Amino acid sequence: MKKKISLRVIRRISFYYEALLKLNLPETNYISSKKLEEVTGVSCNQVRQDFFYLGISIGKQKKGYLVKKLFRELRRILSIDHGARVIIIGAGRIGQALSNYKLFKDRNITVTALFDIKPGLVGTEIGKPGQKKPILHVDQLDAYLNENPDIHIALLTVPEEAAQETLDRLIAHGIKGVVNFAPKILKVPRESKDVQLINDCIGTSLYKIVYQLYNKK
Amino acid sequence: MKKKISLRVIRRISFYYEALLKLNLPETNYISSKKLEEVTGVSCNQVRQDFFYLGISIGKQKKGYLVKKLFRELRRILSIDHGARVIIIGAGRIGQALSNYKLFKDRNITVTALFDIKPGLVGTEIGKPGQKKPILHVDQLDAYLNENPDIHIALLTVPEEAAQETLDRLIAHGIKGVVNFAPKILKVPRESKDVQLINDCIGTSLYKIVYQLYNKK
DNA sequence: TAGATTGTTAATCGATTAACAATC
DNA sequence: TAGATTGTTAATCGATTAACAATC
Numbered sequence: 001m002k003k004k005i006s007l008r009v010i011r012r013i014s015f016y017y018e019a020l021l022k023l024n025l026p027e028t029n030y031i032s033s034k035k036l037e038e039v040t041g042v043s044c045n046q047v048r049q050d051f052f053y054l055g056i057s058i059g060k061q062k063k064g065y066l067v068k069k070l071f072r073e074l075r076r077i078l079s080i081d082h083g084a085r086v087i088i089i090g091a092g093r094i095g096q097a098l099s100n101y102k103l104f105k106d107r108n109i110t111v112t113a114l115f116d117i118k119p120g121l122v123g124t125e126i127g128k129p130g131q132k133k134p135i136l137h138v139d140q141l142d143a144y145l146n147e148n149p150d151i152h153i154a155l156l157t158v159p160e161e162a163a164q165e166t167l168d169r170l171i172a173h174g175i176k177g178v179v180n181f182a183p184k185i186l187k188v189p190r191e192s193k194d195v196q197l198i199n200d201c202i203g204t205s206l207y208k209i210v211y212q213l214y215n216k217k
Numbered sequence: 218m219k220k221k222i223s224l225r226v227i228r229r230i231s232f233y234y235e236a237l238l239k240l241n242l243p244e245t246n247y248i249s250s251k252k253l254e255e256v257t258g259v260s261c262n263q264v265r266q267d268f269f270y271l272g273i274s275i276g277k278q279k280k281g282y283l284v285k286k287l288f289r290e291l292r293r294i295l296s297i298d299h300g301a302r303v304i305i306i307g308a309g310r311i312g313q314a315l316s317n318y319k320l321f322k323d324r325n326i327t328v329t330a331l332f333d334i335k336p337g338l339v340g341t342e343i344g345k346p347g348q349k350k351p352i353l354h355v356d357q358l359d360a361y362l363n364e365n366p367d368i369h370i371a372l373l374t375v376p377e378e379a380a381q382e383t384l385d386r387l388i389a390h391g392i393k394g395v396v397n398f399a400p401k402i403l404k405v406p407r408e409s410k411d412v413q414l415i416n417d418c419i420g421t422s423l424y425k426i427v428y429q430l431y432n433k434k
Numbered sequence: 435t436a437g438a439t440t441g442t443t444a445a446t447c448g449a450t451t452a453a454c455a456a457t458c
Numbered sequence: 459t460a461g462a463t464t465g466t467t468a469a470t471c472g473a474t475t476a477a478c479a480a481t482c
Contacts, residue, residue, distance in 0.1 A: 007425045008449075014424050015402060032463065041402050044463090045451055052465060061458045061464045078424055079431035086423075097310035102377065103400040103420055109427070153426055160319065177426035181419075183320040185232060185258055196429045198422045202398075203320055205417040206303075206372070207231050207295055208224045209394035210326070212413050213369055214296035225473075249439065261439090262475055269441060278440045278482045 005054070007198070010078070012050055014107075015040040017074040021106060025067045032064030080108045085150055089166055090157035091116040091135045094181055094202065096126055098155055099133055112151065115141055138166075142173050152176040160184045171195050222271070224415070227295070229267055231324075232257040234291040238323060242284045249281030297325045302367055306383055307374035308333040308352045311398055311419065313343055315372055316350055329368065332358055355383075359390050369393040377401045388412050 019039040025031065033044035033051075040047075051057070051065075054077060058069045075081055088095045091114040098104070099111045114135045116122055125132040136144060145151060154175045158166050163182040168189065170178060177196040180186045183204055188195045236256040242248065250261035250268075257264075268274070268282075271294060275286045292298055305312045308331040315321070316328045331352045333339055342349040353361060362368060371392045375383050380399040385406065387395060394413040397403045400421055405412045 005428065006449080007422060010425045010428050011421055014421060018401070034463080041404055043451075045453090046449095048463090048465065049450075057465065059464050061456080062462050063458080064463070077428070079427050082427070082431050084427050084431075093310040093314035097314070098420060101400075101420055104423075107424070107427075109423065152430055153423075155423070177430050179420075179423050179426055183318075184235070187258055196426050198425055200420070200422040202419060203315060203318055203396075203417070204228055204231060205224060205415045206321075206326065206370075206396050207324070208227045208415055209370055209396055209413050210296050210299070210301050210324075211222065211227050211294070213394050214299050214301075223473080251439080260475075262477095263473095265439090265441065266474075274441065276440050278480080279438050280482080281439070 009050055009053065012040070012042050012046070013054070013074060013077055015042060016047070016050075016070075017078060017080075018106065020067065020071060020074065027066075027068035027071070029067045030060065030063040030065060031067055031070065033059075035064065078107065083108045083110065084153060085110045085112050085148070086153040086155060087112060087144075087151055088114045088155045088157060089116075089138070089141075089170065090114075090159075091118070091121050091126070092157060092159075095155070095157040098157065098181075100127060111155075112148065113144060115144075138169075141169070145173050145175070154178050156180045156182060156186075158182065167197070226267055226270065229257070229259050229263070230271070230291060230294055232259060233264070233267075233287075234295060234297075235323070237284065237288060237291065244283075244285035244288070246284045247277065247280040247282060248284055248287065250276075252281065295324065300325045300327065301370060302327045302329050302365070303370040303372060304329060304361075304368055305331045305372045305374060306333075306355070306358075306387065307331075307376075308335070308338050308343070309374060309376075312372070312374035315374065315398075317344055328372075329365065330361060332361075355386075358386070362390050362392070371395050373397045373399060373403075375399065384414070 033047040037044040250264040
């Protein structure tokens with residue numbers, strides 16, 4: 001029975017990893033939970049709690065965590081060395097932005113292709129020379145996934161109205177993980193419970209700001 | 218002393234609002250918490266709990282909530298009738314996508330202008346005819362905010378490297394609420410505790426999917 | 435009336451924070 | 459040694475779920 005790891009934990013783990021990337025310390029240095037608090041904003045107690053929960057017990061009292069070892073553990077947890085390959089459905093502005101996302105490069109995630117239905121887009125390529133990604137027609141999805149059996153993840157950036165329908169189609173084609181960026185909560189059909197879906201609806205957090213700003217006493 | 222309302226509650230409230238928009242029921246209809254569960258995926262218990270917590274007690278036993286009244290309450294909580302006006306800092310693909318975001322229109326949020334530093338962008342306009350928004354230079358920010366004293370919210374879509382610096386600058390110019398979309402946790406300086414900041418880092422949830430997919434037993 | 439649905443309280447669950455003995 | 463920092467447990471906090479009396 002696997003321990004369940006919440007999105008919150010994974011998100012913090014990714015903060016630690018990014019902070020480590022950015023600090024660019026020699027591999028033989030040590031970094032303490034206190035220092036990690038400083039650079040990530042996550043309390044040192046939370047840092048240690050996370051490490052404990054995930055079974056990372058590599059710290060040395062008085063010193064902290066060996067950068068080399070910590071890197072290795074974080075990479076393992078985030079499955080960075082798997083080098084996940086993903087596709088993007090919807091080649092609008094958000095899809096295009098994601099196709100070139102620096103964050104993904106740092107995590108060894110490769111966008112291999114985009115899919116759309118717009119005649120002006122389909123058949124073109126985007127990205128810098130040497131990293132060009134084709135924009136294919138959604139009808140080519142099935143063939144593409146057959147040719148690329150290592151692709152299990154899709155990022156969904158189609159318009160809200162097409163989102164649920166497209167998700168169903170992706171699942172029918174065997175996709176196992178989907179991140180939905182449209183501002184609409186999607187649901188995985190009952191019969192496909194093994195499919196992972198995250199609703200990462202862009203911009204919805206704006207309403208907290210609006211709420212707070214207009215409800216000050 | 219104001220009750221603290223978490224982002225989660227506000228997000229769910231926005232789901233209810235959107236569901237209501239989409240269902241487009243006659244104002245004299247009733248909608249039950251059970252029906253809201255069906256269309257939003259939020260359990261009926263949670264729906265009633267939220268309404269109770271927010272002081273919305275307008276239900277009728279056996280019927281549910283009068284659509285007209287419920288709309289009014291949700292709009293009030295989300296401050297939709299305030300018609301918030303916001304600016305976007307960073308006119309790249311994500312900034313441009315947000316400037317034309319359907320979700321914002323539904324919520325009566327208006328993007329009035331974008332800011333950037335790129336010579337090719339500054340001075341141009343984007344958006345459909347009749348809704349064109351200027352792209353101004355970041356140096357014009359101060360003057361712009363003086364001319365538009367009703368603008369208190371900025372959406373931050375600059376590259377990661379420039380994010381913290383730009384946030385500090387926005388705060389110096391009097392901005393009171395910021396949503397950060399860059400995949401980097403930003404912090405509000407200690408001396409500006411009244412500024413609301415939400416780190417809505419796009420794409421970071423992808424790591425949960427990757428994690429889950431590569432850690433199946 | 436019987437059935438459905440609310441408002442509200444209590445129980446449960448999960449996540450964060452605090453504390454501290456162990457020890458390098 | 460004294461001080462710092464870990465790993466781990468316990469306490470706290472907050473959010474969700476369950477239950478049910480009230481009542482239309």
